[in-house]
Amino acid sequence: MYGLGVFKGLAVTxxxxxxxxxxxxxxxxxxxxxxxDDALKVRQSLxxxxxxxxxxxxxxxxxxxxxxxxxxxxxxxxxxGQKAGKDWCTSCGICAKVCPPQCIWIERGRQPNGRPxxxxxxxxxxxxxCMNCGYCSEYCPFDAIKMDHDYELASYDxxxxxxxxxxxxxxxxxxxxxxxxxxxADEEMARQKAEEAKSQKRAARA
Amino acid sequence: MAEPTIEVVExxxxxxxxAVTTAAALxxxxxxxxxxxxxxxxxxxxxxxxxxxxxxxxxxDCGFDYLSSVTGVDLLDDGKMEVVYHTYxxxxxxxxVVLKTQVDRQNPVVPSLVPLxxxxxxxxxxxxxxxxxxxxGHPDLRRILMWDGFEGHPLRKDWQEAFYEEExxxxxxxxxxxxxxxxxxxxxxGKNVKYPAGWNLEDLEFDTDEEIYTGLTISRPKSQTDIRxxxxxxxxxxxxxxxxxxxxxxxxxNGETVVxxxxxxxYLHRNHEKIxxxxxxxxxxxxxxxxxxxxxxxxxxxxxxxxxxxLGVKPPExxxxxxxxxxxxxxxxxxxxxxxxxxxxxxAFQTPMLYLTIERELILDLFEAxxxxxxxxxxxxxxxxxxxxxxxxxxxxxxxxxxELIHTRLPQILEEIDTYLTGNEIIRERCxxxxxxxxxxxxxYSTCGPVMRAxxxxxxxxxxxxxxxxxxxxxxxxxxxxxDVFDRYMVRVQEMHQSLRILEQVFPHIVxxxxxxxxxxxxxxxxRVPQGGDAYGRVENPKGELGYYVTAKAKGTNPERYHIRxxxxxxxxxxxxxxxxxxxxxxxxxxxSIDIVLGETDR
Numbered sequence: 001m002y003g004l005g006v007f008k009g010l011a012v013t014x015x016x017x018x019x020x021x022x023x024x025x026x027x028x029x030x031x032x033x034x035x036x037d038d039a040l041k042v043r044q045s046l047x048x049x050x051x052x053x054x055x056x057x058x059x060x061x062x063x064x065x066x067x068x069x070x071x072x073x074x075x076x077x078x079x080x081g082q083k084a085g086k087d088w089c090t091s092c093g094i095c096a097k098v099c100p101p102q103c104i105w106i107e108r109g110r111q112p113n114g115r116p117x118x119x120x121x122x123x124x125x126x127x128x129x130c131m132n133c134g135y136c137s138e139y140c141p142f143d144a145i146k147m148d149h150d151y152e153l154a155s156y157d158x159x160x161x162x163x164x165x166x167x168x169x170x171x172x173x174x175x176x177x178x179x180x181x182x183x184x185a186d187e188e189m190a191r192q193k194a195e196e197a198k199s200q201k202r203a204a205r206a
Numbered sequence: 207m208a209e210p211t212i213e214v215v216e217x218x219x220x221x222x223x224x225a226v227t228t229a230a231a232l233x234x235x236x237x238x239x240x241x242x243x244x245x246x247x248x249x250x251x252x253x254x255x256x257x258x259x260x261x262x263x264x265x266x267d268c269g270f271d272y273l274s275s276v277t278g279v280d281l282l283d284d285g286k287m288e289v290v291y292h293t294y295x296x297x298x299x300x301x302x303v304v305l306k307t308q309v310d311r312q313n314p315v316v317p318s319l320v321p322l323x324x325x326x327x328x329x330x331x332x333x334x335x336x337x338x339x340x341x342x343g344h345p346d347l348r349r350i351l352m353w354d355g356f357e358g359h360p361l362r363k364d365w366q367e368a369f370y371e372e373e374x375x376x377x378x379x380x381x382x383x384x385x386x387x388x389x390x391x392x393x394x395x396g397k398n399v400k401y402p403a404g405w406n407l408e409d410l411e412f413d414t415d416e417e418i419y420t421g422l423t424i425s426r427p428k429s430q431t432d433i434r435x436x437x438x439x440x441x442x443x444x445x446x447x448x449x450x451x452x453x454x455x456x457x458x459x460n461g462e463t464v465v466x467x468x469x470x471x472x473y474l475h476r477n478h479e480k481i482x483x484x485x486x487x488x489x490x491x492x493x494x495x496x497x498x499x500x501x502x503x504x505x506x507x508x509x510x511x512x513x514x515x516x517l518g519v520k521p522p523e524x525x526x527x528x529x530x531x532x533x534x535x536x537x538x539x540x541x542x543x544x545x546x547x548x549x550x551x552x553x554a555f556q557t558p559m560l561y562l563t564i565e566r567e568l569i570l571d572l573f574e575a576x577x578x579x580x581x582x583x584x585x586x587x588x589x590x591x592x593x594x595x596x597x598x599x600x601x602x603x604x605x606x607x608x609x610e611l612i613h614t615r616l617p618q619i620l621e622e623i624d625t626y627l628t629g630n631e632i633i634r635e636r637c638x639x640x641x642x643x644x645x646x647x648x649x650x651y652s653t654c655g656p657v658m659r660a661x662x663x664x665x666x667x668x669x670x671x672x673x674x675x676x677x678x679x680x681x682x683x684x685x686x687x688x689x690d691v692f693d694r695y696m697v698r699v700q701e702m703h704q705s706l707r708i709l710e711q712v713f714p715h716i717v718x719x720x721x722x723x724x725x726x727x728x729x730x731x732x733x734r735v736p737q738g739g740d741a742y743g744r745v746e747n748p749k750g751e752l753g754y755y756v757t758a759k760a761k762g763t764n765p766e767r768y769h770i771r772x773x774x775x776x777x778x779x780x781x782x783x784x785x786x787x788x789x790x791x792x793x794x795x796x797x798x799s800i801d802i803v804l805g806e807t808d809r
Binding site: 002005012013041064096104105129131132135159 | 380490632
């Protein structure tokens, strides 16, 4: 019958239309379909039914651990009363070399006698250029640079606030443990293993 | 109306690579032809004056009737300019017969292959635009990506961009004395753009488009009826919601009927290839994501194949399975998106598109959890992958998520597409018989992917020249015969079914190989090509054949030449042909059915 296809299509649209209301009714006793973390989790999973809209910014999607948005520098948790802890960065320059759009500038630290010191004097990332590829954190041998999860970086003036300096980039290790607990634990284990291997070697040599 | 019969043609089993025998036969017939003498370079050197004769023999007598890629290479050290042609045989499958022609760099004149293969049109224009190679006999040799009046040919090795710093990355200014600066502060010209000598922006008259219009029929035709009509030339785009990006069509119309059409592109041109030649091998991977940004995983895959040939590494088993998993999911993502937009172009605004987007979002969730980004995945590495699958996707164990996605959700949406859209009379009325492309033209115009297969050409790189583990998988190539918009739609729907079939076969391997290595060797940021040479890696992208032509010097850290055979770009060549005689409302649908992404078209 001519026109049957159109009606079948309309039935699909109607099904989608009704599903959202059914789902809303289902959640009505459990805190509502929207602005409810449990409901959001279901709505954004394979079990979702009806509209999958996220009511941003009231609702925000959970970012997966590997999510990458603009790097940050890892430092030790600051001692009480201190603003910054010790940088993990040794200014070896691998991140600056591997960076595809070349958005990382590192000023290597110098000792009083002029020899290089394994600490960065300055560290800059131009976030307008950064393409969020994650190479810097992937190839950093010291786990000293990691990709952030903070994606709300809009600002009114790109000419003054979009080159992040070391102070702006540095975040304590506890922050990394919070946003990527599994990865942080894995890295910690790998570091410990490497440390043990090193000390064993040293003991064997002695 | 009868239900469309779904035709699925089995690909023929291939035996000895016909490219090898054909190359030998060619050399026998033309004694002047020699193999490329440089070590690790492949291809046959053809003198420029014999090129047409060799190409004609290749096409008519040897069955290598498909000119896939045309590109130029600037050999600055030798003072030569080289044009590289990749030809394939549709019926025999197998590898490429590569023709190379070298001419003097000062006066690079090569005969045009447009009389033999109209598909060479845009590609030769691109080589002219970016490298300054003159193609003798080309009907319309104009710049295609850069603007008229642009100075120089940007892919030449001695051309420097406005923000030029060094020949290749990494730049020395970044470390160890990295005093930060913004690129604008250091441009040698004081502006972003370099103008030719004698150019003054103030007295510039905007008449540069005249050339675009000249070829079009703008004279007043003799009317067949008594009504006096006049043809009108209209610009659709570059800022138009139906052109899928910044793309412009100059259309001459008689009433509502399209008489002639010329695509104008390059608005999103960023000289991807020059960036790639300045960049390291590794640094190019995230840039390939940004070509066809809807299918970044398979863009990665093509680039991996080319560079892995140069490096001589092979990924471990698990990496191959995960690659196929990701690539086939990408195909579904891309087709869902392109079908949604096709319906959008038909006038069913947004609703169907958003329904198809739901499943796309779920797949992108997997990409995000695995690679860290929904669209700019940057997931594959030379000899494997960056990371293994994550333990959880949206707080569900990954294997469970994949199982449910492949076996429940995706079949559901494919079924829904069939009831929702395929049978819909409006869609059928609008699509059947519109934008026809014959089988002969589909091959001659170098189209690829669903556009080609909808015109009755049974060609798919996954079968013709299997890469990765595709030869171990059981799937069919959907082929349809009418070559209209509806067939392109149906081929995409059927391809999704086939992708699902592949995913079902891949899934048990993903489960089995858990915990196995995903990368050959140690991850290294300093990738050097041991021997140099050239390599061409091609994959069947959702939009068609995506090829990467890369040449490198021994111990090189960056490509000497990095060319992309972009399916979106080359599929536009027959747009004028397909839309002639169509109504202007259908023109939008024809363009939608080609499924272009401007990130790849303009590069």
